[in-house]
Amino acid sequence: MSVPARETVPTPLDDLLALDPRLPAVWAWVQRLMTPDAAHDEGHLRRVAVWTRRCAPDEPAALAVAAALTHDVINLPKNHPQRAQASTLAAQAVREALPGLGFTPAQAHEVALAVRDHSFSRGAVPETPLGAALQDADRLDALGALGVMRVAAVGGHLGRSLLDPSDPWCQQREPDDQAFTVDHFFTKLLRLAGSFQTAPGRAEAQRRTAVMHAFLTQLGEEIGVPYPSP
CATH class of the missing domain: 1.10.472 (Cyclin A; domain 1)
Known part of the structure; x- marks a missing residue:
């Protein structure tokens, strides 16, 4: 058989x-x-x-x-x-x-x-259109809902605390993403949208950045410290 x-x-x-x-x-x-x-x-x-x-x-x-x-x-x-x-x-x-x-x-x-x-x-700054597209595409994956999941995964892997309970939004201190996962939003992620090279990338980056601001707003409600949304 x-x-x-x-x-x-x-x-x-x-x-x-x-x-x-x-x-x-x-x-x-x-x-x-x-x-x-x-x-x-x-x-x-x-x-x-x-x-x-x-x-x-x-x-x-x-x-x-x-x-x-x-x-x-x-x-x-x-x-x-x-x-x-x-x-x-x-x-x-x-x-x-x-x-x-x-x-x-x-x-x-x-x-x-x-x-x-x-x-x-x-x-x-990429030298070619292909380089600009690849850079934008890779940075998009660091934004939005996927970006939230990826930063949490990396922070957990490296043993970082979720946030600084006394100043989660880095208002009275410099962000330290080696210590706190949420700080990575302020050292990098929320600044990425201004670095995009292509029109499709820029439009999608703005949309995904808004998603991350919405996530941080909800996080602020849950921890009892309102997020100072820009």
Whole structure:
């Protein structure tokens, strides 16, 4: 009696990987190298790929998806001493690997530039439209409801307290997101909207930032310290 073949379960990335025959090999390479965590997983890569395409509709789909899939291939923890160099290290790996996966050296260079410049820690203004789109797409995933979930996940992983009960909104002190998770809204997240490079990214960033203000307003009601919404 023959054993029926196991059904292949589709993954969230399958629709994007089908856009170009080279992309499955890129994804396989990323899976071998990348160290995922709750905030940098397959779902994050897919969302970044979708928004990279939306923010740069004129860029080739293969390059947009390849940039999104590889942008965290070197994923160092937030408290790692080389955190600010992670995107540079990732770009070097991309530039070396992609020609062996069917991309031309010029295409590998363009993807590598986008990967290098996307990082908030690096503080760079992207040199190319693909880089601007990737940076916007990655920053969007730090905003809105997803942003709230991701900052909570990272804060919990690093053992940070939720908030400073005596001054949760940093009105009488400098924000310290190494100590308090909520402080990360004030050191970074609520400032991100002004850094977006593309029109679709800017519009979505404003919407998602409003969602985070609404979350903080509700949090203020629950802890009995009203949030001083701008």
